[in-house]
Amino acid sequence: LAKTTQPISMDSYEGQEVNITCSHNNIATNDYITWYQQFPSQGPRFIIQGYKTKVTNEVASLFIPADRKSSTLSLPRVSLSDTAVYYCLVGASGGSYIPTFGRGTSLIVHP
């Protein structure tokens, strides 16, 4: 299992861009990198997924370097509602997939 390491917490202000990096040094060839967002007392919500290079959707971008040993979730122009815990998961859905969460990054956006 590819273990992930993220900063425990981050602070930002409304309108700023936030970049959260996740380290996954022993990522396997077939593994994808997926980021989730969790608000208090709710289940996590899918944000974005990628395998290599850059992926962008309507809410975030995901940057993955060539060696894939890390990834960076980029949230453009955050608002107060982006205050949440963000988790990166590494793995490939399939028969032996065991989705294990790391500690996540608690992002607090200030006015």
Add this chain to the structure above:
Amino acid sequence: GAVVSQHPSWVICKSGTSVKIECRSLDFQATTMFWYRQFPKQSLMLMATSNEGSKATYEQGVEKDKFLINHASLTLSTLTVTSAHPEDSSFYICSAIAPARGPTNSPLHFGNGTRLTVT
């Protein structure tokens, strides 16, 4: 698409009683579902993997006789906390993998969780 419904959203029970939590995939078939437990200010801890039509696979340290998992259909998995005690009070979350659309990996889709309080 890919909606997972979890019920109830919260439950209070007395010590010694059993509580059943349901997890349904509403618009897709899920051969595999996962059950997590989350304590305040902590990450999600995987309890077990629920496979349709077969026995669940429990993570180390999780008592299979206490946390009964049944995955009788492709859209429903249940977690029963038997003989609940105050230390079982926690936030329980289920998730399922929806079929991939195209050549991509399938992400997890989560229910909204069940807050269990044992008095």
